[in-house]
Amino acid sequence: MISVGGSRLNVAIEHAEFHLPKQEILDWIRRSAEVVIRYYRRFPTKQAYIGVRAAQGAGVKSGRAIRHGPTVNVSVGVASTVDDLEDDWVLIHEFIHLAFPRVPQRHHWIEEGLAVYVESIARANAGTLTSEQVWRGFVRGMPHGLPRSGDRGLDFTPTWGRTYWGGALFCLLADIEIRKQSGGKMTLRDALRGVINAGFDMTDQVDSLPSVLAVADAATGTAALTGLYERMKDSAEAIDLAALWHQLGIDSQEEKLRFNGHAPLAGMRAAITAVTGTHTHEPDNKDFTY
Ligand SMILES: [Zn+2]
Structure with missing residues (x-):
């Protein structure tokens, strides 16, 4: 669980052979949340579920925000480096989806x-x-x-x-x-x-x-x-x-x-x-x- 800006992010990292320590992945999630908090003054929702799935290769491959939860799922290459996560825009993109209601x-x-x-x-x-x-x-x-x-x-x-x-x-x-x-x-x-x-x-x-x-x-x-x-x-x-x-x-x-x-x-x-x-x-x- 990450507590950030008064919100709770419940993080589940798929068990896999990530080359990076789990802490680095948690730090990336926290940094991404902080960017969003700085923009909106707070995290868009009181709590959210973050699912990190393992993918082949390096870098953040894809992401999806889902109304139920709300939940943000991201696929991250197991060979990702700190720099790969530092360059990532996907997680921030998905967090921004949390800040607007679903429309037709x-x-x-x-x-x-x-x-x-x-x-x-x-x-x-x-x-x-x-x-x-x-x-x-x-x-x-x-x-x-x-x-x-x-x-x-x-x-x-x-x-x-x-x-x-x-x-x-x-x-x-x-x-x-x-x-x-x-x-x-x-x-x-x-x-x-x-x-x-x-x-x-x-x-x-x-x-x-x-x-x-x-x-x-x-x-x-x-x-x-x-x-x-x-x-x-x-x-x-x-x-x-x-x-x-x-x-x-x-x-x-x-x-x-x-x-x-x-x-x-x-x-x-x-x-x-x-x-x-x-x-x-x-x-x-x-x-x-x-
Ligand atoms: Zn999108």
Whole structure:
């Protein structure tokens, strides 16, 4: 059992010949939880079951968050090193799923989009991913989220690209819009904290995404998420990514990424990936128990 941020994580590690000591696997789970706690101010659920299954090879192979429990199962290669676990994003992605209620299947893009977007931002805010790594990942990934011909909007186009990266692009645009509408005082993070503070988590099933977005908007005093959803839910709105990167001050050529500090939204781009303080209302780390 790991006690972290006032929540209990019940960990079961499949008996296998992991090359790493069990303690290293527990430390990875705790570190991943801490990244999520730093973003949301607390772990999304009071308790969760974590199942670590053994796989061949090295690295974290796959993960799945399940409403029942709630439970997060991850497959980890038995030959994994500390560095493999340090580089992992899968467990954080699954933990982020715990922080949003289950929505009807047509809105699945918001569940995956949040997990993709927040995973990168939360790691940057925690100082475990550089801003260059985050934006390079977004510059590479976001084009997958653009509508193709025949697209009927996010709620009606359940392709891989639109689900994961279309959802992530929605989250980036929402983060920018919330910051604009609130004069930089509020962010997507505040909106999502509002959702869990209102008592929602993955163990809840809601009938309507707009009702959850309204809760999130209320937390920031904006109508950013609701407005963006109305625009993107059932129409294939063209999004000029090149113009967006330009406004944010991101110049990328091949593998090279350069930041332009004079771009109109350069300050916002820096704020999105800035390392944040650790206001988790935790005394300190000494009372972690396993
Ligand atoms: Zn996912």
